[in-house]
Amino acid sequence: MSGDRFIPFRKKDIIGMCADVLPADTNKEEIVSFCALLVNRIHYEYHQQLESLKDNYAAFDPQRDTRTMFNVSDAQQAQSKNRFAKEFAALLDAANFEKVTDQDLQHALSEESLFKVRLEVTFDDFEEVVFYRRGESQKTETIRSLWGLRKKLVNFTNYDRVAIYITFKDEAYFSKKRKAPLGFTPGSTIIKLFQNVPKADLEMLFPNSEVRMRPIDKVVIGGSAVIGGVVVLVTKLGASIVLLASLLAFWFGWHDQEVEVTKKHLITFGIGMAVFGSFVFKEWTKFKNRKIRFMKALSDNLYFKNLDNNAGVFHTLVDAAEEEDCKEALLAYTFLLNSGEQGATEVQLDRDIEQWFAQQYDCNLDFDVTDALRKLLNMDLVTFSEARYTAKPLDEGMRILDEHWDNLY
Template sequence: MTNARFIPFRKYDIISLCQAYLNEEDHQSFAEFSTILQSVIHYQYHDLLESLKNNYAPFDPNADTRLLNPIDDKTRKAHQAKFAQQFATVLNAANYETITNQDLQEALNEESLFKVRLAVEFDDFAEVVFYRRGESQKTETLRTWWGLRKKQVQFTNYDRVAIFIRFKDEQYFLEKGKKPMGFEPRSTIVKLFQNVPKADLEMLFPNSEVKMRPIDKLIIGSSALVGGTVVLVTKLGASILLLIAMIAFWGGWRSEEVHMSQQHFITFAIGMGVFGSFIFKEWSKFKNRKIRFMKALADNLYFKNLDNNAGVFHTLVDAAEEEDVKEALLAYTFLLKADEAISSAQLDQRIEAWFYSTQQCQLDFEIDDALSKLVKLNLVEETHGLYQAVDLKTAKQRLDARWDGFFTFG
């Protein structure tokens, strides 16, 4: 398992850690620098958020506003394509990783932790992409054999999972004779979840259906077979033998005539009623067990769901902004503290080693993104592959000038 790019500390905690790393006389100046840096980066993300909202609006299933003009298919597809591109950009900035097709296939093959088997119709999707952030190994104790046996299971857990799904058009569902449940053809949905075991990724699909596991079918089938045999023998045994003898006589396989009295017919009818009631009872057990599985699935998703549709990219833009600020602050702080200009590899190694020694945290720091931001903001100078930070006073002045230049009306 590789180290994650995600920095698992709040922005304000990072500011405090950076202040503690610097000399005490720089604490107030660094706090001021942090404030204006956050404002500049926040403004830069504002345009991206507005573009995401605009591109998502034509197919937002939760919209409570009206469109001024109808959207044709060509325009709709253009908006969807642009949104998908920007959504991927935001997720990458928020340090999410793409969940590969191999990971999804492994999830479908692995046994669910909450003992529910799900089937997913992948053909319903025109596009589907899963993203994750924060991967860890966890251990959970599961009860088996009606709670009599405990078993410890180790599994891979994802702290955050974002999904992007676009359904096929209405013609596809008409040709399949399938009526969509809970979603609209051509719709695009985005969702955000927390604490999702890798083995249970399939439960996040909107069209997943609960299926009985082989062990559940065996339990119900065995119960039905044994119970049905007992009912047939005790309630219908004599009547069935008499009926078989009568059929044999009518068919010429038996010479001795057989007579069934009214009492025999009444007994047979009562027995058939009992047998029919037993079959209905077993069928009800099957349906009730499936309902319990569906409830387990719904309960599980209720506590794992963090956000839906437009709310997702609002949350992710905020997360991406936080990651950008944290990366920039850390890179600037360590360059400011360095005695001389250093390479990106040296800076990367120092930050990662510092996190490991002070916070027992292993991460893959995004050094290229951090330095790129600082260079664009003119807070770091690069000469022959070596980087050096400008002093705090100059950094604040340059950020202030950039802030003042955001609006220059003649």
């Protein structure tokens, strides 16, 4: 499996790693101060992006608890939605999320769920559906069946983080379908963030997913009902059914022998029907209880996997994107600083960092060197000449970052 762009280490750990990469005579306090200035600059830039996301999302936020000062036209709302979609996609890319392809999504819908629940999703309810994931890994889980007597090891692909962006169709659609939307507002856009989601269970993240019985469940319940029903009919209603059949045959003229119905017959028939009705109710309750257990399994999974919703997702993703940008910039600057005056090409830098992670930390990743170098160039911390990048000295880099803060306002 190819590595992800996501760097699975905390920013604080990366700062310590960078300090260890530099020569022993490097002033550790300087590198720590440089990292602090760099982190604060990136944090300020993402704070502005967060405010822009909140402003554009406010017009169609289904959980908004503030008043609107001005009426927003449909055209203005559409413009805000388009701006938000672009900014949100850029934020997810900065946080090193990868878009889940339609092929992966269809594969997930056709694959059997790990927690043995069959779900059905009505895609016609959505105007737009986009899934993003980060941190792909292979895991193994023990699946139990036959009341725990049978155990089976299942290997599956797991996503550490999954973000979803879903826009519902307008109210006219649901009115035409005579379908009452539950838990969401027609025309609204919802955003959710989940953790530890098996690839095969992506369908459980849809807001309109409904539990359906699997074929094996239908066979178990149906077989039990048929066998039980036959037993009840033979033992409790056998005589009553024969009497009723004879009575109907006499009424329709199929035979001439008169049938005498006594009070005892009526009582026996009534008791038999009551027993049969009780049996039907019991089987129906068994079906409903089984479905409730499946719904509970679904809700339990979602309860522990859900991280954030709607506007709250921005804060989590902005923090994640900020962390990734800081880690990428610090790693690229440190390795270029280590290369001295000769610097390194983009390909060399990318290879050196990826090999260093693989050898030192047994970590396979696809370092986003292009984005890291772009950030460093924008901050004037590196120079580019003849296809090679060179880091400015540490003290000069600190001066450049400090001057940026002095001239910010």
